Amino acid sequence: MKILAQISRVIVGLLFIFSGLIKLNDPVGTQYKLEEYFEVFAADLPQFHDFFMALVPLALYFSVFLCTAEVVLGIALLVGYKPKTISWLLLAIIVFFTFLTFYSAYFNKVTDCGCFGAAIKLTPWTSFGKDLFLLALILVIVIYRKKFQPLPTGIIVVISTIASLGIAVYALRHLPILDLLPYRVGANIPAQLKPSEPLRYLYVFEKGGKEFEYEQYPSDTTLKFKEMLVLNEDAKPKITDYKVWNDAGDFTEGTFQGTKLFLIIKNLTDINTAALPDINKLINSVKLKGVEPIILTSGNSEEIVKFLSAHQLNAPYYYVDATVLKTISRSNPGLWLLKNGTVMGKWHYNDTPTTEEVIDLVK
Incomplete structure (x- = not known):
């Protein structure tokens, strides 16, 4: 049993570190999943509706905290730091995750828990099974926690905490270090809308x-x-929900023709308007170089017309589902460059490129 406890410690520690790092690379993705859970609980438990909806604006903070906690707890477990405290914290967090994945699987809600971010997609029941497996290993760790020799490794835990928070802050202020989403640079969108081989x-x-x-x-x-x-x-197609339209009809195929710089406006409630002057200059400049600027938004027509007029954004706008826009761009606003359907560039509003940088990418 002592050997089993040591093996459990290594497996749990490595899995927690891997899961946490993958999600720290894209904390906004985990934020979206938490928001989805809060909205589902608000609908399913109407007596607590206001409580869960009040948590939605805090989802990003919960995301950074939970992802950082996964990495730090995994490292602390591996190095034997405060084994009693760490084992109980691991038990608490895995019970929480197990409840979420069971709820997803049993009630068919939030069908992708985001356990490993965008890197590994698991079905709800697979996610629940994974958490049960971890729960069993962590129970072994809790029972045999006194057998682990505590080490003077507090500095490692402190460094891992700072490093984890640094990764999250970088991803929030720029874009994920490793983009695992289907709309990443180098991806061909039309190809991903089709099966890679005939379906059987x-x-x-x-x-x-x-x-x-x-x-x-x-x-x-x-x-x-x-x-x-x-x-x-x-x-099966990697992308199934990419649709672009306006009041005149479908424009999806039109987005794959020629070179287009898309300004992504996910919504008008939390958009960083301070970035728009530089983006507006870029839009006006690339027009003269043969790059067509287009605005993609999920807002309604009346609101977006007022917004574009107020910020002097002179480009045609089209509608895209809000979830798709969240997948394309983790920043609001964001920039997305396509040439004949292939993604050539992608930028956070903090990293708005120069006209020369855009043109160099599409030569």
Whole structure:
């Protein structure tokens, strides 16, 4: 059991560090997941609606705290720092995560928990199983915590805390260090809207109380259809919800033609308007170089027209679903450069490029 406790310590420590670092790379992504949980709880528990909705504006702070805690607790566990305190804190945080993943799986809410950020997508039940596994290992750690020899490693924990917070702050003030999203630089959006290979299906039917499976749709009309499963899941399109439109109709294909610099305005409530003068200069400048500026927003027409007029932003605007805009850009506003559907550049408003930098990327 002592050996099992040591193995558990290593596995739990490494998993917590990996999970925390992946999410610290993109704390805004975890913020969105927490907001989704708060909104779901507010709807499912109407008696606590106001309480959960009051937590939504604090989601980013919770995100940074939880992600940093994962890394720091993982490192503290590995180096044997304050084993009693750390083991109980690990137990508390894994119970919290296990509850969230069980809720997601059982009630089919928040179907991607974001446990490993955008790096690894897990189904709700897989996420719940992963947390049960960690819970079992952490219980072993709690029981045998006195067997771990505490080390004078407080400085390591302090350094890891500072470093973790530094990663989060950098990602918030710029963009994730490692972009794992489908709209990253180098990605071809039209290609990701299609399957990477022809999809193969498994057709499941019932007859006489028995179940039958076919890879080709059967001609037997006496069979009762039950479900259709995709056999090559990895071949499914990586992007399924990218749609661009205005009052005149669909403009999705138009975004893939030529070179376009998109100004992403996710919403008008928390946009950093101080960045708009520099962005406006860039928009007006790239027009003269053959780059077409376009604004993508999820706001309604009346609000966006007033906003663009107030800030003298002279570019056509189109609508995109708010969730898609959150995936494209982690900053509000943000800049996104496409050439024939391939992402050539992506910038936080704190890193607005010069006209020369944009042109160099699309030569």
